[in-house]
Amino acid sequence: MNYHAPGTVAEAISLLDDHPTAKVFAGATDLVPQLRAGRPAPEALIDLKKIDRLIGITHHDHTWTIGAATPTVLLTEHADLTAQFPGLVEAAGLIGSDQIQSRSSLGGNLCNASPAADSVPAMLINDMRAVIAGPSGERVVPVADIATGPGQTSLAHNEILVEFQLDDPAPNTSDAYLRMIPRTEMDIAVVGAGARLTLADDGTVASAAIALGAVAPTAFRLTQAEEALVGSPVTDDALAAAASVASAAANPIDDKRGTIAYRRHVAGVLTKRAITTAAQRAQQQSSNGGRA
Numbered sequence: 001m002n003y004h005a006p007g008t009v010a011e012a013i014s015l016l017d018d019h020p021t022a023k024v025f026a027g028a029t030d031l032v033p034q035l036r037a038g039r040p041a042p043e044a045l046i047d048l049k050k051i052d053r054l055i056g057i058t059h060h061d062h063t064w065t066i067g068a069a070t071p072t073v074l075l076t077e078h079a080d081l082t083a084q085f086p087g088l089v090e091a092a093g094l095i096g097s098d099q100i101q102s103r104s105s106l107g108g109n110l111c112n113a114s115p116a117a118d119s120v121p122a123m124l125i126n127d128m129r130a131v132i133a134g135p136s137g138e139r140v141v142p143v144a145d146i147a148t149g150p151g152q153t154s155l156a157h158n159e160i161l162v163e164f165q166l167d168d169p170a171p172n173t174s175d176a177y178l179r180m181i182p183r184t185e186m187d188i189a190v191v192g193a194g195a196r197l198t199l200a201d202d203g204t205v206a207s208a209a210i211a212l213g214a215v216a217p218t219a220f221r222l223t224q225a226e227e228a229l230v231g232s233p234v235t236d237d238a239l240a241a242a243a244s245v246a247s248a249a250a251n252p253i254d255d256k257r258g259t260i261a262y263r264r265h266v267a268g269v270l271t272k273r274a275i276t277t278a279a280q281r282a283q284q285q286s287s288n289g290g291r292a
Contacts, residue, residue, distance in 0.1 A: 068107025
């Protein structure tokens with residue numbers, strides 16, 4: 001294997017054109033274990049962390065830009081981002097250990113395309129967009145369009161994920177992410193659930209976004225549950241209905257980490273809890289005049 005550390009997006013794309021079996025990585029926190037487990041070694045490894053554009057968090061004109069290779073520790077330490085998107089930051093903070101978070105990134109977590117990736121449900125509920133660069137230029141696509149199956153993405157071989165775009169939330173809006181793991185930390189989600197709510201002045205739900213991870217080939221939005229919440233307060237009946245939709249929509253596998261029935265039940269429980277937490281945070285914003 002040859003190691004390359006391009007300094008620009010154009011250089012990285014050129015290297016991919018020259019090496020058909022090359023692998024790109026941002027932190028290698030997934031790549032190294034995969035190679036050690038016996039995955040075929042590529043002819044070249046392309047390290048994206050030397051590209052300045054892929055590292056950093058900026059806020060301009062009501063839009064956040066997060067470099068695809070930005071270490072997740074920079075997200076968890078960012079007070080303004082955390083105030084606006086606590087659920088997204090919570091999810092980023094669950095990617096591995098403290099040491100791993102100095103290398104792990106949202107881009108790597110997404111493009112590894114694990115059904116159990118913690119950050120993906122949180123990105124879905126916040127309508128994050130991905131900027132993809134390739135030989136023909138750049139394109140912007142919803143994060144939901146990137147992972148197409150376990151270990152598979154919609155990116156062409158000579159394309160890379162450059163950055164994420166994230167719009168400021170509306171007033172009285174907040175999010176939450178929860179997961180269930182067999183251990184207390186450092187484990188893969190058996191189920192993950194994210195929710196984002198915007199509350200109207202009367203306390204009813206003006207808009208809702210709910211997503212599940214680890215219970216299907218890719219993370220997905222629960223549109224039926226979202227639509228059912230809008231226009232109603234977050235009552236026990238509304239939470240029970242959302243939980244029922246989540247359990248029915250889950251399509252998990254049966255393995256040593258959990259049975260299908262167990263995962264479906266947990267999907268409902270976590271959905272209810274994530275909605276409750278997001279509603280409480282949005283209500284707190286409402287009490288503060290809509291400010292995070």
